[in-house]
Amino acid sequence: MIESCLYHKLSHYVEIDDNSWDVLAQLEENEEPYCADTVVREIGTSADELFVVKSGWFYSFVLLPDGRRQIVSICHPGDVVGFADIAYHKACDTLVAASDGILCPFPKQHLRKVFTDTPRVAALLFTLAVRDQVLLTDLVKATGRMSAREKLAYFLLELDARHRVTHPSNASFTLPLNQSEIGDTIGLTNVYVSKSLVALEDEGLISRQNGDITILNPADMAAMCDFQDRHDQMDVSWFPAPR
Amino acid sequence: MIESCLYHKLSHYVEIDDNSWDVLAQLEENEEPYCADTVVREIGTSADELFVVKSGWFYSFVLLPDGRRQIVSICHPGDVVGFADIAYHKACDTLVAASDGILCPFPKQHLRKVFTDTPRVAALLFTLAVRDQVLLTDLVKATGRMSAREKLAYFLLELDARHRVTHPSNASFTLPLNQSEIGDTIGLTNVYVSKSLVALEDEGLISRQNGDITILNPADMAAMCDFQDRHDQMDVSWFPAPR
DNA sequence: CGAGGTGTTGAGAACCATCAATTGCCGTGG
DNA sequence: CCACGGCAATTGATGGTTCTCAACACCTCG
Numbered sequence A, B: 001m002i003e004s005c006l007y008h009k010l011s012h013y014v015e016i017d018d019n020s021w022d023v024l025a026q027l028e029e030n031e032e033p034y035c036a037d038t039v040v041r042e043i044g045t046s047a048d049e050l051f052v053v054k055s056g057w058f059y060s061f062v063l064l065p066d067g068r069r070q071i072v073s074i075c076h077p078g079d080v081v082g083f084a085d086i087a088y089h090k091a092c093d094t095l096v097a098a099s100d101g102i103l104c105p106f107p108k109q110h111l112r113k114v115f116t117d118t119p120r121v122a123a124l125l126f127t128l129a130v131r132d133q134v135l136l137t138d139l140v141k142a143t144g145r146m147s148a149r150e151k152l153a154y155f156l157l158e159l160d161a162r163h164r165v166t167h168p169s170n171a172s173f174t175l176p177l178n179q180s181e182i183g184d185t186i187g188l189t190n191v192y193v194s195k196s197l198v199a200l201e202d203e204g205l206i207s208r209q210n211g212d213i214t215i216l217n218p219a220d221m222a223a224m225c226d227f228q229d230r231h232d233q234m235d236v237s238w239f240p241a242p243r
Numbered sequence C: 001c002g003a004g005g006t007g008t009t010g011a012g013a014a015c016c017a018t019c020a021a022t023t024g025c026c027g028t029g030g
Numbered sequence D: 001c002c003a004c005g006g007c008a009a010t011t012g013a014t015g016g017t018t019c020t021c022a023a024c025a026c027c028t029c030g
Helices: A005-010 A018-026 A083-087 A110-117 A119-145 A148-166 A179-186 A190-202 A218-225 B005-010 B018-026 B083-087 B110-117 B119-145 B148-166 B179-186 B190-202 B218-225
Strands: A032-034 A039-041 A049-055 A058-063 A069-075 A094-097 A101-107 A172-174 A206-209 A212-215 B032-034 B039-041 B049-055 B058-063 B069-075 B094-097 B101-107 B172-174 B206-209 B212-215
Touching: A005 A018, A005 A049, A005 A148, A018 A110, A018 A119, A049 A083, A058 A179, A069 A119, A069 A179, A069 B119, A083 A119, A083 B119, A110 A119, A110 B119, A119 A148, A119 A179, A119 B069, A119 B083, A119 B110, A119 B119, A119 B179, A148 A172, A148 A179, A148 A190, A148 A212, A148 A218, A179 A190, A179 B119, A190 A206, B005 B018, B005 B049, B005 B148, B018 B110, B018 B119, B049 B083, B058 B179, B069 B119, B069 B179, B083 B119, B110 B119, B119 B148, B119 B179, B148 B172, B148 B179, B148 B190, B148 B212, B148 B218, B179 B190, B190 B206
Parallel strands: none
Antiparallel strands: A032 A101, A039 A094, A049 A101, A058 A069, A058 A094, A172 A212, A206 A212, B032 B101, B039 B094, B049 B101, B058 B069, B058 B094, B172 B212, B206 B212
16 A cells, blocks of 8 residues: 555545555546646636645636636645536636645546445545535635635635644744735735735734744634634544445 | 436436446435524544435535634535545534535445445545535636626536536526625635625626525626536546446 | 515615726847 | 846825715515
8 A cells, every 4th residue: 555645635534445455546547747837727628627725835716817817626645636627528727736745547438347336435525525515605705705814814824724634743834835825815915915914924823934824823713713623633433334 | 227316417427337337326325404504414424424415505614713714515415424524534524504404414434335335436536525526626616716797707617517417407596695705715704795795796707586596697707717517517437336 | 463575765874896007027139 | 246027015195995884765564
């Protein structure tokens, strides 16, 4: 059993038997490196592949005709990318590399075998997809109903929570996104992201040192934006038994 | 084979063999009626059930501590509700009846049998869940990056598209939501929803007659908010074959 | 007739966007 | 080594979209 990001992340939630693992490992058979800011897959092009993130950060976004951009998903090592495209023939968003990184593409058709042969893995993938959906409801809540400072508190706590799954001890994390990208995620301008970050820092809620973020007061920040950690656990009780 | 909302809706996308249909029919075995504005399931309570909507409209929302509300999903007859809760032990949102209606609850544990015995149905449910995810990305795009008028154009077109799946000929549809609920969906106040609706009407894009909405100029409205119809088709090419 | 829910309209204020200028940083090339 | 350009972040001034508060009209239902 090879060590992998996907395994590392999933084993946080559920015990993966050898049979399931063989199937999962097939998803990471192929590797494709990408440089920062490279487009992986354009919106509207054929959506016949999904990806496992092996290293680096990626994100996907949609554009309005006049150039306004909304980032809808940020992807870290161990994440499965492209669930949204399973239901459609064409990609619903554009996927780009936020930093240098490696993706493992696998064909959508591969899922057929997963569903027929290893229902437990299918259930696991289902759960991952559904978790993405919950993350999106959190994002809707933020973009729809929060002030700028609350949006940023949510954004930073969410990245922190995700980081903690694989790095439980780290109090701070590196943020390889610029302020325009942050704004395009939570619905602000780059200018107001800057002003709000300064505000959070002045209040003593966070500190920053060249790209690294430290959450100084998680409790107050979480109260401020009603934050829920979606990454610490999942419900696997209904999963089919391992073969 | 009994006629049902679920069958009616799903058969729009994929041929459902008898074996699959038997499994799906089990999801609708039990019925529970709800009056308008009744809470079906509170956020934070045990999430061990999913629902098929048999009749009426339902929606689910989250609240911020100070009372701000964000509606994250609107559910019509034939929809499966509660995918988000599959990944967690506690419900992530509160589900209420928007109008009088009937739900068919079924236990989450039921999915185990679906995944082991009927992979094709599992794939179908997976696809429905993923479609919900795409609808959420559309909503994020609207709340994060659109003006009030654009948000409303998107909102109305989305409901219209959903309505057309089961009522292809109808040019207008009934909207059993008040303007506060509309605002809580797309991130506006009830006051500004009113003003923006009047604006759309003045421009000749829509017309209203006591609760019914008619989209007068779909093309211009769609261009205005870069609308994509997510309901006209789905990709079922990768599904396991019927048994 | 009165009460409550819903929608409309107006005035004022607040928050965030827009525009513009400045700083600092880094890599490049003279 | 220094000059230069480009990108990212910051800061300030101004303006606009939307929110808030308030009043009023309408309808339904008691």
